[in-house]
Amino acid sequence: GNKLILDTDGGVDDAQALLMLLANGKAPDAITTVFGNVGLEAATRNILDVLAVAGVSIPVHAGADRPLTQPVVDAKYIHGEDGLGGAPRPDRAAPVAGNDGVMFLRESFRAAAARGERIDILMIGPLTNLALALRLEPGIVAGIGQLTIMGGTVNGRGNTTPAAEFNIYADPEAASVVFGAEIETVVVPWEPCTTHFTPASEMLALFAGLGDSAERRFSEALAHHAMKMTKGWSGQDVFRFVDPLAAAVVIDPSIVTGTLEASMDVALAPGLTRGMTVVDPSGRLGTPKVTIVETADLGRLEAFYRASITWSAAQA
Numbered sequence: 233g234n235k236l237i238l239d240t241d242g243g244v245d246d247a248q249a250l251l252m253l254l255a256n257g258k259a260p261d262a263i264t265t266v267f268g269n270v271g272l273e274a275a276t277r278n279i280l281d282v283l284a285v286a287g288v289s290i291p292v293h294a295g296a297d298r299p300l301t302q303p304v305v306d307a308k309y310i311h312g313e314d315g316l317g318g319a320p321r322p323d324r325a326a327p328v329a330g331n332d333g334v335m336f337l338r339e340s341f342r343a344a345a346a347r348g349e350r351i352d353i354l355m356i357g358p359l360t361n362l363a364l365a366l367r368l369e370p371g372i373v374a375g376i377g378q379l380t381i382m383g384g385t386v387n388g389r390g391n392t393t394p395a396a397e398f399n400i401y402a403d404p405e406a407a408s409v410v411f412g413a414e415i416e417t418v419v420v421p422w423e424p425c426t427t428h429f430t431p432a433s434e435m436l437a438l439f440a441g442l443g444d445s446a447e448r449r450f451s452e453a454l455a456h457h458a459m460k461m462t463k464g465w466s467g468q469d470v471f472r473f474v475d476p477l478a479a480a481v482v483i484d485p486s487i488v489t490g491t492l493e494a495s496m497d498v499a500l501a502p503g504l505t506r507g508m509t510v511v512d513p514s515g516r517l518g519t520p521k522v523t524i525v526e527t528a529d530l531g532r533l534e535a536f537y538r539a540s541i542t543w544s545a546a547q548a
């Protein structure tokens with residue numbers, strides 16, 4: 233299969249998504265980081281720490297520290313000051329491979345195209361890095377295989393503003409560039425992230441049944457934090473799959489049970505709807521059609537997640 237790059241803003245569910253990829257045979261070949269849930273530096277450190285906990289070595293390239301045009305926003309109110317909800321850190325982690333995330337994407341896709349190959353990319357943060365690479369060199373689309381995005385909404389009800397989902401809200405101009413590009417794209421919007429969940433009681437029982445290890449403690453802290461936040465915001469006592477749902481779609485596309493083919497674009501005007509995604513099955517929007525995930529096999533999703541908390545690279 234194609235090589236895979238993960239582009240991430242280093243939040244709690246980004247960490248879960250990365251662990252899920254590692255544990256289910258889809259380790260990314262490289263990772264690029266971006267500002268978002270926390271600032272770029274914290275996001276990058278978080279990803280390096282996740283890799284250290286997992287005992288896996290993957291090059292991490294830090295990318296954009298701010299959106300294309302608007303001021304930086306973050307989601308520390310969700311992911312905690314450190315971006316990982318205070319999860320216990322490993323003693324040491326590898327250094328960053330470079331502060332060249334955007335150039336790294338550009339060179340990787342360009343080189344792939346020159347070899348007649350394509351590289352897949354999974355994006356679970358703001359779309360800034362890819363937008364910048366596309367702006368510098370539109371021709372890199374020839375080297376991009378499948379682009380999978382966690383972001384946007386189908387029905388226009390957001391999680392950050394009433395209309396906008398965080399990853400799009402954090403850089404609407406970047407999202408607009410990416411949705412305008414001729415790339416084979418799968419979008420996991422906010423809605424299925426709220427309808428695919430495990431009751432908190434089941435999640436707690438799962439952890440209670442596991443032996444002690446640094447990985448388990450790390451994953452448990454992430455899960456606890458995520459459930460606390462979900463409860464605070466929605467009142468639901470559940471573990472929601474957000475970025476991990478997008479990771480699961482990359483691990484095995486056959487997990488998807490329902491999709492919608494539609495054009496997608498982003499409202500950029502200031503005001504109530506800024507950062508809202510507009511979804512158009514009729515194609516009148518004019519942007520290339522993408523595949524929007526609506527439903528997935530929850531049992532298999534849970535199995536992928538379980539693998540990520542009981543798995544250890546040392547034992548593999």
Ligand code: BDR
Pocket residue numbers: 243244245246269307310356357382391397398399422474475
């Ligand atoms: C998205 O925003 C971040 O908080 C999550 O990691 C996810 O990528 C959900 O809107």
Ligand code: CA
Pocket residue numbers: 240241242243245246268269356357475
């Ligand atoms: Ca994220």
